[in-house]
Amino acid sequence: MSAGRDPGLQPERTRLAWRRTLLALTVVTVLAVRLGSTGGPVGTLASGVAVLLWGAALVLCWSRGTGTGPARTGGRTLPLVAFGTVGLALLGALLVMSGLW
């Protein structure tokens, strides 16, 4: 290995961080679907949207968490996955408020 650089560890740690994030996203999606399953038609719709968001994030981020060699950094994936999280939060707020009426 050349001195001063660590080609292996940094990309590997970043891949593992992506995997942990996708795992957390999966847990949150399951919670959203569970909440939606008790909420009538609005709940069913919200559950569907949550699963779609989860699928989109998985397709988008899969390559970030797998493979070997140099990792890609940055790009549109980061804002997209963050706004997916915001979408899940808004869906959850919609579900909670629809339960009040």
Added chain:
Amino acid sequence: MWEAIKRWFDPAEARAVGETPDYRFSLANERTFLAWLRTALALVGGGLAAAQFLPPLPMGHLREVIAIALLLLGGIVAVRAVDHWARTERAIRLGAELPASRFPAVLALTVGAGALLLVVAVLVRAVGAG
């Protein structure tokens, strides 16, 4: 504000400023973003869990208020994570000071104050019941 949001989605523009840094710095910046995103997901998950696993609370829809507060906080943390990541990346490329932020302190105080409020609520109820 819209300019900043457009910039987040335009990697070409982000690469136009300064010079490409050592890739380890970009990866570390990305991992920090991911750690913040997991914090956001934990808050969103906490809100979703509060909405379905807490019993309905007597005081003015307190359960729903807790759930929505956590969900909103999670959304704010996620948006702020992108903003901080983009500004840090820019600073690294320009060789400037990394952006300072009060956000972690504000978030910690908010979560702490919320926890304290709930402790008081639980104690008040326990005293009232006993």
